[in-house]
Amino acid sequence: xxxxxxxxxxxxxxxxxxxxxxxxxxxxxxxxxxxxxxxxxxxxxxxxxxxxxxxxxxxxxxxxxxxxxxxxxxxxxxxxxxxxxxxxxxxxxxxxxxxxxxxxxxxxxxxxxxxxxxxxxxxxxxxxxxxxxxxxxxxxxxxxxxxxxxxxxxxxxxxxxxxxxxxxxxxxxxxxxxxxxxxxxxxxxxxxxxxxxxxxxxxxxx
Amino acid sequence: xxxxxxxxxxxxxxxxxxxxxxxxxxxxxxxxxxxxxxxxxxxxxxxxxxxxxxxxxxxxxxxxxxxxxxxxxxxxxxxxxxxxxxxxxxxxxxxxxxxxxxxxxxxxxxxxxxxxxxxxxxxxxxxxxxxxxxxxxxxxxxxxxxxxxxx
Numbered sequence: 001x002x003x004x005x006x007x008x009x010x011x012x013x014x015x016x017x018x019x020x021x022x023x024x025x026x027x028x029x030x031x032x033x034x035x036x037x038x039x040x041x042x043x044x045x046x047x048x049x050x051x052x053x054x055x056x057x058x059x060x061x062x063x064x065x066x067x068x069x070x071x072x073x074x075x076x077x078x079x080x081x082x083x084x085x086x087x088x089x090x091x092x093x094x095x096x097x098x099x100x101x102x103x104x105x106x107x108x109x110x111x112x113x114x115x116x117x118x119x120x121x122x123x124x125x126x127x128x129x130x131x132x133x134x135x136x137x138x139x140x141x142x143x144x145x146x147x148x149x150x151x152x153x154x155x156x157x158x159x160x161x162x163x164x165x166x167x168x169x170x171x172x173x174x175x176x177x178x179x180x181x182x183x184x185x186x187x188x189x190x191x192x193x194x195x196x197x198x199x200x201x202x203x204x205x206x
Numbered sequence: 207x208x209x210x211x212x213x214x215x216x217x218x219x220x221x222x223x224x225x226x227x228x229x230x231x232x233x234x235x236x237x238x239x240x241x242x243x244x245x246x247x248x249x250x251x252x253x254x255x256x257x258x259x260x261x262x263x264x265x266x267x268x269x270x271x272x273x274x275x276x277x278x279x280x281x282x283x284x285x286x287x288x289x290x291x292x293x294x295x296x297x298x299x300x301x302x303x304x305x306x307x308x309x310x311x312x313x314x315x316x317x318x319x320x321x322x323x324x325x326x327x328x329x330x331x332x333x334x335x336x337x338x339x340x341x342x343x344x345x346x347x348x349x350x351x352x353x354x355x356x357x
Contacts, residue, residue: 003218011230020210021284023246023355024301027292033301038310040353041237049228060210060285094290100253102276102286139260143282150287165209167287203283205212 005051012043015053019060019164026058028161060164067153067170078120080176081113084145090152097155103147106135112148115141116177123183128193138188142181142201146171149178172206182206213283221327233350236312240350242305243315244268245340247323248289248296248357249279258322263331265340268318270299279357281324296357315349323357 002015016036018025024033036054043050070086072079091109095101103109111134118133119142135141150167172178181201188198207215233240249258251266258264258278268275275297277289288295302314319340321332344352 001214001218004220004222007224008222009225009228011228019285019288020213021286021357022288022295023357024295024298027288027295030294030301030304033294033298034304037298037301037305037353041311041351044233044237044351047232049230059208061208098274098290100274100276102278102290104253104276105257105278105280137260139280139282143280146282147286151290154287154290161291162287164285164288168209168285200280200282203209203213204216205209205283 002051002053009049010051011049012040012046013051014040014043015051017054018058022058022164025056026161058164063160063163063166065153065162065166065170066158067156067174068158069175072176078117078176078180080116080120080180083176084113084116084148087149087152090155091148093155094151098151101147101151103144103151105144106137106140107144109148111135112145115145116180119145119180119184122187123180125187128188128191128197138184138197139200142185145177145181149175168203172202223329223333235350237351238309239312241313241315241348242302242311242351242353243344243347243349244297244299244302244318244353244355245321245344246297246318246355246357247321248277248355249322249324250275250293250297250320251278252276261324261326262322263325263336265319265321265336267343268297268299268320270314270316270318273299279322279324284357296355298353298355302353311351315344315347317343317347319343 005013005015024036026032039054043052072082074082107115115134118131121131122128133141149171153167185198185201253276260280277286294300305311306314
């Protein structure tokens, strides 16, 4: 946000209009990333404070992400639980390939189905004060579930590198888990749960 | 309006500390002789470390050689998949190594640092406590240039 930079008056800043969460602009594009850093290093030649703008804009909302979702088939368990279990193999491949996972703020991958089951119950009208959520913290648990899905999705995605908002749109609009989190969020709001408990379960613009 | 544009418009009006003067120091040596470190607000940390808690104002040290890092950021408002695909889009450590190999910068610092970008508007604890503490660590590593990558 260039307005924020202007108000805070740092000694040197290179404002880059890139997707939020991608300060170097483009993943898997070393040449692009290097150009951004070199432009930043150029600012060191200035003899007074400087705010420059990187000349190239990278849009965040480009092509939608193509990622197949396993069809739910077990009528005895809620659809998001079935779906999360179906994605486990892809998640495990991601973990094996990268060696690390960012799931773990409040729950680990094993607890994702159980957490979705509770969120599903909340979404269906159960009281959030009577049914405990594994991991307790609604924001961290929602984030862990989304991370589980996004890490799995990177093993399943078809086509070019997903754009900045593509995975978020896929998760909240195409998956049972994303829809369940949104429904649970609405239910918490309707049950007058504290604002921070539900608002930050999903991006502010949703 | 795109989601990013909408969040940018929202954040543009958030209160932030405003300063009448700017702390400005000339580099004092050629960039090709300077040691560079990264400080990111992406809440990166080692998998074995305590994760960042909500409103965590502390920082984590990242070894120059370490690439197995996780993102412990709490905000749902930005993309995380870029980092999953390529940590350099958040933490360009491989780019710094290449710049050092090519002689563009003098060296890559032995340690780099991560804060969590999800903070109260005043960022008072970081400004008054952990920020200066992190700066002292950078000085002890003889770092000349810090590349800040905001998330």
